[in-house]
Amino acid sequence: MSQLSTTTLHNLSAGELGSAYAAGQLSPVEVAEAVIQRVEEREPVLNAFYRFDPAEVRMDAQASERRWRNGTQRGPLDGVPVTVKENIARAGVPMPSGTALAAPKVPSVNAPITDRILENGAVVLGSTTMPDWGMLSSGVSSLHGISRSAWNPEWTTGGSSAGAGSAAAAGYGPLHVGTDIGGSIRLPGTWQGLATLKPSAGLIPLDVPYIGRAAGPMARSVADAALFMSILAKPDIRDYTSRPYPAMDWTMGGIGVSSLRVALHTDAGAGAVPDPEVLAAVEAVAELFAAAGATVERIAAFIDQDMMDGLDNFWRTRSWADYQALPPVEQEKVLPYIAQWCSGGARFDGAETIRNFGRIDQMQKAAIAATSGFDLVISPVAPMAAFPAEQPMPVDDPHQTMAHIAFTVPYNMSGQPAATVNCGFTSDGRPIGVQLAGRIGADDDVLRAAAWYEGERPASAVPDWHLLD
Template sequence: MTSSTRPASLDAAALTAGFADGSLTPSEVAEDVIARVEAREPELNALYLFDAAQVRADATASTERWRVGAQLSAFDGVPTTVKENIARAGQPKPAGTAIPNPPIAPRNAPTTERLLEAGAVIVGSTTMPDWGMLSSGVSSLHGITRGALNPAHTSGGSSAGAGTAAAAGYGPFHIGTDIGGSIRLPGSWQGLTALKPSEGLIPLDVPYTGRAAGPLTRTTADAIRLMSIVAQPDPRDYLTRSYRPMEWSTDPLAPAGMRVALQLEAGSGLAVEPETLAIVERAAALFAEAGAEIVPLDPFIPAAVLEGLVNFWRSRSFADFEALTPAEQALVLPFIAEWCGAGADFSAAQTVRNRNMSDEMARLTRAATEPFDLVLSPVTPVAAFAAEDPMPITDPLATMGHISFTVPYNMSGQPAVSIGAGVQADGRTVGLQIASRIGTDDRLLRVAHWFEQARGSEAEVDWSRVA
């Protein structure tokens, strides 16, 4: 049995087809996932909570449901992970920090409830860096989460463990969260499909401006399948809105006749690396060949807007940091302590002005992208960096110049997906970001699915080579 034909590596459609015809059971799949976790976790460090006995028990229950024809959904028994800040009833939520006595979730988050209602087998909770404010897997609690394609490289973050679990093949379904790129960055740096959906489409029990939950998967079809489970309304998300019914079809949608913007400069942050630029331009050429009208899009977010937003995040995290005892403060990752410490120096008036940059970013993003069906860009200007580094920019007082393409869509509420577009000469993956109008997530993923088929084998990760 090769790596790509092991049950743990099969997509959700292949798994459930096997469950339906009796050639495979959820228990057999769970055993293979457990074996893969036990083989790779000592190095990768993607899971915070992992209870093999509970995974086996849940898979056994699913196996019995399939046996008697009482499965809870088409995806009953499919292995899944959720990020550690997505509540699981009775489980701790330390948010990546080593601060003792983390809060215990009194009930499941909406995402967890939808997965359990569908019969998914939750393999575990995945790691994140301190307070989710790093683009890596460096954590005062967990240590270092590494990329599954090359453990010397970052997992990306803050959905660090989610990205690594997806790339390592801990089953097909993985859910992360994203406030500035935290789903799409691991997606780009580990060759995944990673969607930051429309605001509130996947409801949150702790919503706030820019925050979203979304899928990280090896294939676009599995992202679509996962969205069909978790993109359900829940009254706890007071920032959500009524969306038209989504059609979670896995039929590819070619961009013929679409007006597609191509943004190669963000106007703030880091310059795009030459290999990344070439890969994104090659991807845009495929859209043009398919009949899309490609229109260059100038930068639309000034550096001062990005800097103001990041400075507001500093103040918000400093409010949490300041409330800790000195002993607890000493346990926070030093990079984060210094990063948020800068937020202590802003006046109340400046903090309000910084907070207003999220609204300004939303306004500018909607205005710039409204004329287009899609917007193509790099996910991030840089390829994966060393796993030990907290950020691609290692100065905690510098602005987060690597999120300049991703964060605008958090603030505007628009969906944006990262999909693998190429592999650099040194083996590092590069994601293409495709964004669209709010509430068009189903069409966006169908276009991403088309691109996945059009991009060519040289742009793909060979998952059979991932141990």
């Protein structure tokens, strides 16, 4: 049995857990019990889980304990607690996608992500919450109510990987999977102090791929995010958009930034202007890279408001098609904010919808052209820090364009990897994240740069997770 106090086990990293299991210092059963206790303590307020089954968690932890005892463990993540977002298929578990609609889809098979997790012996704690159809950057849902920040329940979780963000920050185990079509991994990352990665297009296989959509790790540290990538970033024929990426090194060894050419991007060209505290924190990151020998050059905005408006209008039309197909009694169950937002899509005819869809190509071309000469692009994740938990969006008006994703969404459209790391706090204690983006297929290099910054950042930028205990 471990000599470690069970009150601290939920704070251990995935790397620490794997090493402790291998050394016989910890059992997956001990860890599962500690994490279950943590969830039961925090969940009444945070509301991060859609599905959580302690009995199943205990059973899977016991199976992992037997494997470690018998020397048949499936790898370093065997027995490590993991959560997955509710829109990632788990066989037999309904997928309501945050809505209160009747008869949600119940998948008969796992998504590739779920299969990779189970094949490696990780213990799935459950499915985390999301807002209706994943089209909000908060934890507000017609089904779940409100998910809340682990830092302060008055603050938003970020979204749409809302529950995943709070679960990661609160210590519901070290590894969490979110999905992202415009910033839905990185926004909870910046507003809850996390290390995250929106990977290159198709690097982590999806069973329902879509333009701009990606899934990726959310954790308290870059090392854990990279360790998770070592099992998630494996080809699967079910994702017909996958690309033949070269092998990547997820060990995070040989970290250095002196040879990097780095872009500093602080004017998105659309959406809200960054708050002064956010801007100062991000510019301090660039200064740290420059002080270490990296060549840092400020770049101008490369998208514009027309691109953002067109993309938002296309998404409205896509969701309007889903909403319109519902019977009136079911339409009434959709979150009113989402119903109002997508109703704007009804006014576009076929030609205008095609023009709106074409904004994706424009954004992709602009992002790649502006960033191709750099190894890394440093920018804010969002222009603002966390807003009230009850608010669906930072700008609380469904008729306005999404003003908070102009730094994140270009990399969904271009397929480039983009990571987040905490880089500071506002004067009232809200986390501020920096986004580090790179070339397509250079995900390991992006994470190495993130790991370097994580190790070199000032103490004032380091989240103190013990404050959340």
